[in-house]
Amino acid sequence: MNGRFGARRTSDLGPVAPPLFINRRIGLQTVTLMEEVIALSSVNIRQFSPLYQSVFNSPPWNDGWSEDAVIERLTGFAAFPTFQGVGLVREGEPLGLVLGWGERWVDGWTFHIKEMCVHQSGQRQGLG
DSSP: BBBBTSBBBBTOBBBOOOEEEEEEETEEEEEEEEEEEEOOOOGGGGHHHHHHHHHHSTTTOOOOOHHHHHHHHHHHHHHSEEEEEEEEEETTEEEEEEEEEEEETEEEEEEEEEEEOOGGGGGTTOOO
C-alpha cells in the first residue's frame, strides 16, 4: 500500500525492500552482511532508541539523552499523522534511521526530514 509520499505506510510493518547481502571489507577479511530497510512505526520505533541515544550522546553532539527522553521523542514523532520513517538493520541490529513527516505547503505536500543518523560502526560507508 502506498502512502501520500509514494512510500509504504508505516502501518505496513516489515521490510520496505528485500534484504541486501553486502560484502564489506573488515580489516583483511571480506565478510557478507545482511542489511534490511524496514518501515518505522509506533509499534517498532522503540527498538531504535538505543541507536539514537548512542549516536547523539557521542561527539560531535554530546547531547546527554536519557533512555526515557529518547523513547518519548521517537514515539511522539511516530504519532504524527503524516509520519514516515525507515530504519536500516544489519544482522538484526538497528544501524541507521531517517524519519520525518509530511507538511502541507501552498501548492502541495513536502516532506520534512527531522532526524537521520547512522551508528558509529556504520559511518563513512555510504549508508546515510
